[in-house]
Amino acid sequence: MCRLRATPIATPKVFPYLKIRMHKSLLVAFFSIASLATLFAQQAETQPPAEPLDLKVSTRFEGATAIAVLTWKDGSDNELGFEVLRADNSKEYRVVGMVGANTIKYEDKVGKYITGAFTYKVRAFNQAGKSKDSNVVSAWF
Numbered sequence: 771m772c773r774l775r776a777t778p779i780a781t782p783k784v785f786p787y788l789k790i791r792m793h794k795s796l797l798v799a800f801f802s803i804a805s806l807a808t809l810f811a812q813q814a815e816t817q818p819p820a821e822p823l824d825l826k827v828s829t830r831f832e833g834a835t836a837i838a839v840l841t842w843k844d845g846s847d848n849e850l851g852f853e854v855l856r857a858d859n860s861k862e863y864r865v866v867g868m869v870g871a872n873t874i875k876y877e878d879k880v881g882k883y884i885t886g887a888f889t890y891k892v893r894a895f896n897q898a899g900k901s902k903d904s905n906v907v908s909a910w911f
Contacts (some may be wrong), residue, residue: 819846819894821902827890827909836880836911842892842904844874849894849901854878857889884911 823843830837840854854876855863867876880888888909894901 816898817848818899819849819896819901821845822852822892822894822904825890825892825904825907827907829909829911832879834882836882836884838878838880838888838890838909840876840878840890840892840907842874844872844894846894846901848896850896851894852876853893853895853900855891855893855903859886861889863889863891880909880911886911 823845825840825842827841828839830839838856842852849871851868851870852873853865854867854869856866856878857863866878869876876892878890888911889906890909891906892904
């Protein structure tokens with residue numbers, strides 16, 4: 771009886787979408803559909819997501835706490851989430867919140883007894899990077 775010993779040609783880390791099978795002394799290589807779909811999905815995420823669209827803000831109070839309610843349209847289909855950025859009078863933007871993919875609303879509890887203007891913008895992110903910023907909106911309390 772003849773036994774064949776298979777020596778790996780490529781590790782799964784190098785070619786995760788290529789599976790190698792020994793069948794009656796013949797080496798048959800094939801691509802699985804699921805693995806190819808994964809490969810194409812990984813290639814799609816080499817691009818940063820498109821920016822969020824049509825950012826709008828409304829304000830409300832819960833007792834003495836000022837809340838800015840931000841809504842936007844998701845302009846991308848490959849984001850991992852969104853960063854919400856806020857600037858006060860200094861005009862220096864800081865990330866004040868993050869939400870997951872396909873989320874289109876964020877409520878920023880600015881604080882108690884707050885007065886003044888704040889500006890907001892939102893951007894999407896994934897493994898490849900960050901999108902362009904959305905339009906800027908202002909909230910007055």
